[in-house]
Amino acid sequence: MFSSRRAFLQTTGCGFGYLAWQAMAQSQAALANPLAIKKPHHQPKAKRVIFLFMQGGVSHVDSYDYKPRLFKDDGKIIEVADSRSIAKTGKGALQRVMKPLWNFKQHGESGRWASNLFPHINQHVDDLCFLHGMHTEGVAHGPATLFMHTGTTSNIRPSMGSWVMYGLGAENENLPGFMTISPSLGNGGPRNYGNAFLPAVFQGTPVGRSGMPAKESTIKNITNAIWTPEQQRKQFGLLSALNAEQAAHAMPGDTDIDAVIRSYELAWRMQNNAPGAMDISGESEATLKLYGINEKPTDNFGRQCLMARRMAEQGVRYIQVNYGDNSNNPAWDQHSNLPKHGDHAAAVDKPIAGLLYDLKQRGLLEDTIVWWGGEFGRTPYAEKNGTGRDHNPLGFTVWVAGGGFKPGFAHGVTDDIGHMAVDDKVHMHDLHATILHQLGLDHEKLTFRHAGRDFRLTDVHGHVVKEVIA
CATH class of the missing domain: 1.10.287 (Helix Hairpins)
Structure with a gap:
């Protein structure tokens, strides 16, 4: 006697009946909607993420990580034996301390220190949660950018947005649940929003590309x-x-x-939904002004940020807004001519501040995580005794806002020159785990079976940084 139809098919006709039944079952399973809303692992504090990616690595010691010693020791020669120096020279190297090019002061009721590189964002420090003890993998843009997006420096793994879609599904069946605005073609390229071995329905949808004017950034041939x-x-x-x-x-x-x-x-x-979600022509003049649209130099990034807010309103689950280009030395990568940071800040500062204000006044910030940062920071010393800073994955700052994070809060410390994270360190795996946690996902349970093993975004690492959760 056979205990089931499956056992019968497996043991008769050389098993060919079972193979046919399995194929039929697979076809039927494909009819189920993998993008349907799924039950989270625990009660979420956020529904969606807007990731503001500052490609190339903003200098934390010139923006949010105040180090008085850099002003005091400006020009002093010190020996540095970090991973970047060793990678270049095989040993430590003598480097010249370089003071910040922008002045710092305390802002808001929380008294958070910030430079005047981002004056508009500084008006919102009481909504921001700073992570000053960040560190990551990869000393070059390609590996570090890939790690930031996928949790690995070289292998083909699903992007974070794809994992979020896999874990939670889509809120709006008429729009992609994962969209990336003006992504770069380099330093990971499509892998930064790819699904890898996850089912293909979870891949991100690009809107425009880096270098293309935001006015032209849309989904082609939608009508x-x-x-x-x-x-x-x-x-x-x-x-x-x-x-x-x-x-x-x-x-x-x-x-x-x-x-x-x-x-x-x-x-x-x-056809009937996406054009309207990305069309900002119906926004008020006050809103356009808030984002710096129709103004130089903020028009382009302002349009990207406003599109992100509209996507968030329409139920897009994971939205990435990219500020960068397609070169080998992207946007914020000032190995020389660090004053160029000022030009980039002028392009993004007002739009980001506008996005924070707009989300808050619409009641969206409380269940939206806004994540700002680059793939790493920059060194406190001048590269090659010049006018810029080198890559620094050992210590840097990112900030998050909304979505249940503590507002006006700072966590983590770098050493007295801002070179290495030393206390309350947060690895990129930890940041991924914490953002997933706020979305109701347990990073250790969010797994997918592939090639004989269970994979997850954080691999076998990561812990939730409970200290930053409100």
């Missing part, structure tokens, strides 16, 4: 100006029938066909 709605419905019906036939003969475990089917279905629904 059809040639065919009538009736003709488009007939075309979609035919495609759906052909895709269903293809899916019925798909190999077990093949998610690509299902992803294609769902992309067509989503594209069909997006």
Whole structure:
């Protein structure tokens, strides 16, 4: 006697019956919606993330990590044996201490120290939670950027946005749940918003690309100006029938066909939703001014930030806003001519402050995590005794706001020149774990079986930084 239909099919006809049954089951499973809202592991404090990626690495010692000794010892020669120096010379090196180019003072009721590099954001320090003891993997942009997005410096792993979608599903079935605005083609490129071995439906959707004006950043070919709605419905019906036939003969475990089917279905629904979600023409003059739109130099990034707010309102789960370019030395990467930081700050400062204010006054900040930062920081010494700073993955600052994080709070300390994190250190794995926690996801339980092992965003590392949670 056979205990089940599965046992019968496995042991008769050389098992071919079981293979056929498995293929049918796979096709039926593909009909289930993998993007449906899923129950979190625990009660979440946030619903979504807006990640403001400052590509290239903002100098923390010139912005948010106040170190009086840098002013005192400016020009002094010290020996440095950090990973960057060793990677370049094989040993430690003598370096010249370089003071911040911007003056610091305390801001807000919380008295947080910040330089005048970001004067508009400084008006919101009481909403920000600073992590001054950050450290990460990778001394070059490519590995460090990939690590920031995927938790690995070299392997092909799912991006954080894809993990969030896999864990929580999409809030709005008419829009992609993971969108990245103006992503760079370099330093990880599409892998920074890719799904890797997760089902293909969880990959991010790029809107424009780095170097393209934000006015032109949209999802291409979202509307059809040639065919009538009736003709488009007939075309979609035919495609759906052909895709269903293809899916019925798909190999077990093949998610690509299902992803294609769902992309067509989503594209069909997006025709009436996506253009409006990204169209800022209906915003008031006051709102445009708040973000610095139609002003120089803030127009471009202001449009990106306003699109992010509109996406958040429409239920997009994970939104990345990229400030960078496609060069090998991206945006904030001032190995020389550190004053260039001022130009970049002028382009993003007012739009970011506007986004924080807009989210708060609309009641969105309390369940939206705004995450600001680059892939690493910069050294407190002048590179090659020049006018810029080198990469520094050993100690730097990021800030988060909203989403249940403590406002007006600072956590972690670097040494007295801002070189290395020394107390209350937070690794990038820890930051990933903490953001997932605020979204209701346990980073140790958010796993996916691939190639014989369970993978997760934080690999076998990471812990939730409870000290920064309100």
